[in-house]
Amino acid sequence: MLATKMIETPDIAAERSAAYRNAMARLAAAVTIVTTDGVGGKAGFAATAVTSVSDNPPTLLVCLNRGSSAFPAVKANGVVTVNVLSNDHQNLSRLFGGKTPVDERFAGADWEKTETGAWRLPDALASFDCRITSIADGATHDVLFCEVIETVVRPDGEALVYFDRDYRVV
């Protein structure tokens, strides 16, 4: 049983969106930096909408706003590396979450080239080097299904988490 879309006025829609964002602020999420490189150029963005999908084959998903500056590069390259941030990476997260030009973002840390050609943060808690295998429509966002071809884990270090519109440490 699948629902049909609701019809509503712009005011009600805006109110519903605001209520939704307030509720989502109560869902804690790990902070990551997602990078890409290739024919579409180098890009990277901070993301909390990253989730494990399956361990066979290893698959995760990333939700990416179609209006974001990194979107064209990610789509053209078809590859991403997801880097899970530690508490030491708060400034880096801010750099990749704002309007900073690409080169300045990446200048905030040293990076290693991954097998897919994207960029790994060497001291990330974990990194997932991925090929995008399919894309689902998520209204304003594309949901990228990513097959993980290589993982690197750092066994120590505290996690950087976003909760109540602020950084927290776990």
Add this chain to the structure above:
Amino acid sequence: MLATKMIETPDIAAERSAAYRNAMARLAAAVTIVTTDGVGGKAGFAATAVTSVSDNPPTLLVCLNRGSSAFPAVKANGVVTVNVLSNDHQNLSRLFGGKTPVDERFAGADWEKTETGAWRLPDALASFDCRITSIADGATHDVLFCEVIETVVRPDGEALVYFDRDYRVV
């Protein structure tokens, strides 16, 4: 540019899955209980694979193992309520994460019926009452795209987070 599937032996696949799970243990995630009810019956499960997709229209996604006990009910009902857990809900999370029969799971707390007919945990940090609008294939899992029709927020309370295969508080 989309990737084709890799061909590999079972041993290599098992190793790759294990490495993936170890890396995913380093991605902190909020703990939720997802409930459903309707023609397919009452069901509920603990989930960390819940992510915001869009605020317009308010949309989230839930990854659900097709082998899970709750799967047939969720598919038949087409509705879910996502309840974000606080630190007070560790025992409830364990109850909904194991092999406990449905009635015993729900006996662990008081629940309110939502507009869709699923079940809200009144002291959840946030709850999202949803209709499933589409489903994407995530290998072993279905990825449920859910339009949020009602949110309830509890402004206080600490978040229950899963990290390094253990509960943490944020």
